[in-house]
Amino acid sequence: MAIFPPTKRVWWNEPVEKSEVLWIFIALIWALVMFFMMPYWHINGSQNLSNEAYRIRPEVFAKRTEEMAAKYKVGEEGDTGVPVVRPPAGSDVYMLGRLWEWWPVLELEKGQSYRLHLSSMDWMHGFSLQPENINLEIHPGYDMVLTVTPTSSGEFSVVCNEFCGIGHHTMVGKIHVVDK
The missing domain is CATH 1.20.5 (Single alpha-helices involved in coiled-coils or other helix-helix interfaces)
Structure with missing residues (x-):
């Protein structure tokens, strides 16, 4: 009343x-x-990503990512042992998030298109590509697919922007974009 x-x-x-x-x-x-x-x-407007999402079992996504990394490995990142992978232009590229890393490091060619597949192995993670300001939520059990065409060369950081536990602040990955 x-x-x-x-x-x-x-x-x-x-x-x-x-x-x-x-x-x-x-x-x-x-x-x-x-x-x-x-x-x-x-x-x-070119500010919204057109992406696709498919259900996938985490172990299947991990297997695809490991096969791609083994097939296209060109080196290792620093002393961490994380493989640097350079897949051919136009191919499917896989990157997985897990406590507390983005794996593997990708090396892409400037001006070439790739289908980037993202998934999580354990918890929800954030995929924030800096300094491009691309932000996605990556859920376990889903294959998030987006077509990317890098327009500038350099080193780009992949940062988790969804709190995922005690090591969240260390969860970073890299994407290197190289000129042809």
């Missing part, structure tokens, strides 16, 4: 002020503009 109940109990039958009608109309028009702009921004 309200402290001071309205004097007229049926308030919705009261006339609406003209200024309120104007603001409701403006809000409705703005909502419609934003609604119809969403497909435009997605297609022409």
